[in-house]
Amino acid sequence: MKARPRAIETRSPSPAVQFAVCAGIVALIWIVFGQTLGHDFVNYDDKTYVYGNALVQEGLTLHGLSRALVDIQTRNWHPLTLISHMIDCQIFDLKAGGHHFTNVLLHTIAALLLFVWLKNLAQRFWSSAFVAALFAIHPLRVESVAWIAERKDVLSAVFFFLTLIAYSRYARSPTIGRYLLMSTLFACGLLSKPMLVTTPVILLLLDYWPLGRSHKSPVTSHTSQMRSTGRKLIVEKLPLFILALGISIIAFALQVHSSSSLDQLPFLWRLENAFVSYVIYLWQIFWPANLAVFYPHPDDRLPLWALALAAALLLAITLFVFKLRQTRPYLFVGWLWYLIMLLPVIGIIEVGLQGHADRYTYLPHIGLYVAFTWLIVDLSASLPHQKQILAASAGVALLALAFGAWKQTTYWRNSETLWTHTLAVTKDNDVALTNLGTALMEKGQLEDALSYFQKALDVRSGSEQRHYNFSLSVIHDSVGNVLARKGRLNEAIVHLRQAVDLRPDFPDAHYNLGTALFQKGDLNGAIAEYKTALSIHPNDAGAHTSLGNALVQKGLLRDAADHYEKALQWDPDAILPLNNLAWIMSAGPDESLRNNEIAVKLALKANQLSRQTNPVFVRTLAAAYAQAGQFENAIETARHAAELANAQGVRDLAAEIAHDVDLYQQRTPIRDPSLRNAQ
Numbered sequence: 001m002k003a004r005p006r007a008i009e010t011r012s013p014s015p016a017v018q019f020a021v022c023a024g025i026v027a028l029i030w031i032v033f034g035q036t037l038g039h040d041f042v043n044y045d046d047k048t049y050v051y052g053n054a055l056v057q058e059g060l061t062l063h064g065l066s067r068a069l070v071d072i073q074t075r076n077w078h079p080l081t082l083i084s085h086m087i088d089c090q091i092f093d094l095k096a097g098g099h100h101f102t103n104v105l106l107h108t109i110a111a112l113l114l115f116v117w118l119k120n121l122a123q124r125f126w127s128s129a130f131v132a133a134l135f136a137i138h139p140l141r142v143e144s145v146a147w148i149a150e151r152k153d154v155l156s157a158v159f160f161f162l163t164l165i166a167y168s169r170y171a172r173s174p175t176i177g178r179y180l181l182m183s184t185l186f187a188c189g190l191l192s193k194p195m196l197v198t199t200p201v202i203l204l205l206l207d208y209w210p211l212g213r214s215h216k217s218p219v220t221s222h223t224s225q226m227r228s229t230g231r232k233l234i235v236e237k238l239p240l241f242i243l244a245l246g247i248s249i250i251a252f253a254l255q256v257h258s259s260s261s262l263d264q265l266p267f268l269w270r271l272e273n274a275f276v277s278y279v280i281y282l283w284q285i286f287w288p289a290n291l292a293v294f295y296p297h298p299d300d301r302l303p304l305w306a307l308a309l310a311a312a313l314l315l316a317i318t319l320f321v322f323k324l325r326q327t328r329p330y331l332f333v334g335w336l337w338y339l340i341m342l343l344p345v346i347g348i349i350e351v352g353l354q355g356h357a358d359r360y361t362y363l364p365h366i367g368l369y370v371a372f373t374w375l376i377v378d379l380s381a382s383l384p385h386q387k388q389i390l391a392a393s394a395g396v397a398l399l400a401l402a403f404g405a406w407k408q409t410t411y412w413r414n415s416e417t418l419w420t421h422t423l424a425v426t427k428d429n430d431v432a433l434t435n436l437g438t439a440l441m442e443k444g445q446l447e448d449a450l451s452y453f454q455k456a457l458d459v460r461s462g463s464e465q466r467h468y469n470f471s472l473s474v475i476h477d478s479v480g481n482v483l484a485r486k487g488r489l490n491e492a493i494v495h496l497r498q499a500v501d502l503r504p505d506f507p508d509a510h511y512n513l514g515t516a517l518f519q520k521g522d523l524n525g526a527i528a529e530y531k532t533a534l535s536i537h538p539n540d541a542g543a544h545t546s547l548g549n550a551l552v553q554k555g556l557l558r559d560a561a562d563h564y565e566k567a568l569q570w571d572p573d574a575i576l577p578l579n580n581l582a583w584i585m586s587a588g589p590d591e592s593l594r595n596n597e598i599a600v601k602l603a604l605k606a607n608q609l610s611r612q613t614n615p616v617f618v619r620t621l622a623a624a625y626a627q628a629g630q631f632e633n634a635i636e637t638a639r640h641a642a643e644l645a646n647a648q649g650v651r652d653l654a655a656e657i658a659h660d661v662d663l664y665q666q667r668t669p670i671r672d673p674s675l676r677n678a679q
Helices: 016-037 046-051 061-067 079-092 096-122 125-137 139-146 147-171 175-190 196-210 223-236 240-255 267-286 304-323 329-345 367-381 386-410 415-425 430-442 446-460 468-485 491-501 508-521 524-538 539-556 555-572 575-587 596-609 615-627 633-646 652-663
Strands: none
Touching: 016 096, 016 125, 016 139, 016 596, 046 079, 061 079, 079 096, 079 147, 079 175, 096 125, 096 139, 096 147, 096 175, 096 304, 096 367, 096 524, 125 139, 125 386, 139 147, 139 267, 139 386, 139 596, 147 175, 147 196, 175 196, 175 240, 196 223, 196 240, 196 329, 196 386, 267 304, 267 329, 329 367, 367 446, 430 446, 430 468, 430 633, 446 468, 468 508, 508 524, 508 539, 524 539, 524 652, 539 555, 539 575, 555 575, 575 596, 575 615, 596 615, 615 633, 615 652
16 A cells, blocks of 8 residues: 655754744743642642651651652552652752642653654654643643642653653664663653553554554565564563563552552443543543543443443544554554553543543543644645644644643642632532532631531432442541531531441541540540551551540550650651650659650750740740759740740640749759559
8 A cells, every 4th residue: 555645854953943942842831830839739639648748748868768669658659759759848848839840840851851752753843842832731731730749640751751762762773771771761650650551562552653663664564574573572572561560560459458449330330431531531632621630430320322422433543543554653553552551540440539530641642642743744735835824723722722721720729729610610529529628627617618528428428339438438527527626526426437437447537536535535435546547557647646645644654655756756847746745754753754855855846846936835845954954944944935825815824834933943843743644
């Protein structure tokens, strides 16, 4: 079959033009996404990955580096992504703008690497530039770039494109060194996000086009010769397949055994949703409207006509591009790139509550961008003024998409704006209702929060699928949490018990139930729930602290001290265990717990972190000084604590501290009569 004539770019623009194109891509990215430097964290996974992750908050430490390889707190296995968050905390602490800066920077690098790889491989400069710009600012990219927790997308993309560049060099001149470099970059990509497990198949597609390694000519090669070459190329990639398989097993095992793992929906529901999701992602390239961070799963509510149409469309496109695989191989490769890269996250294996997600298109859409761009250029080859028409069309398209992406990015300013928008463009979205309620609860708007939690409960209570037990447990936990804050403890406990009954492996529900029981005075019940929470999530500093507080009330001071110490192992800057442990050491009755030097250090650190504005913590420091025999420091510090208490209107505390000063003047350390030792 004779190949059709097509427009081929034979000359590469000057270095100045190439630099200008790169600068233009960078400018587009920062115009669209630069606003995120003023955005906050959001309450959807950002807490799990960053601001509520004690391991990450430590910054870059040897302990953190070693734990990153085995940590399962994030319910995913991507140690390089975790380390990148540690580096951000080391540099920016918990200033969200710095973390957003890293995301935008990595996305910028990824877009430039895509451009460099594609223009060198396919020898179409302007087509490659358009594909890179499209990748850079399409509204579907917003979720991956504006969401700090999606660091894994942008980081893995950098390693993915570096892998493709290294493979292209290897394909031109195979050497062991180049193969090892390519394999190392691929491994780094997998350690950033296991979704890259399909990369070896993508490399086989690139062997077909544009590298042409699977055949000398699509017309003249003998079938047997092509089969032999194909086998060699597959064997060549066996180490990569083995590496991908190993990472897949680890990642899947961690997700399945995490405390928030989900029971699978019926297979037929998942398969139906997969077909429709492929079409949704395809349509969103051309009409990226009503985008949301979470789309509820349709369950079995997809109409038969939609399923039939989706399946027929996917089959028709696949047959069409297969028929044109010789004359227009980019259609064949681009379409299979899209289908195969989406396969791990298309929902056949359920790893979340969502029906589909914008972030999953981050790399898969590149195959379609290339296919559509190359096709348009080829079909318009005979048009007069082709370059001018295509340039104008591309410019209009990119500006429109850039505006859409900029607007979509504004919704990511904070949790409230994100979930308010999500509710505006989706329906029956219990996840959005719950998270908006949580954001309002954290702002102290308890009535509004409770209203959203009740709406979420109404949406989710109608489902009998065990798949949604975790979601329903979260909602009951949220209702219980806000009721407890409102002082309605009996009602709160009812909801919290429902939460733990639905998901006995949900640590937050056990923790919140323990807190409600503690407030009600049921110390034994509280201790049991805190211990259960810690059996599921042993590195929870807050649970260790709360358990320590309950044990203090029971008079089990040594056990309490042990849990305060464990809390500080996981979060060395946690103020409450710093203060409480120092108080037990200094003002408690148990002489075996005394350690004057450590008590002073703990109290000093607590006051340093609180900037000496809390009279309770300042009083603890005074007690530590007195126990260490530093009575002059104790007197001065206690007087400062009394001043703070009076200034804050806490008269009873000020009176107690005045009594402390009298004891210190008599060179006598204080003993807290409420601390009893039942051991």
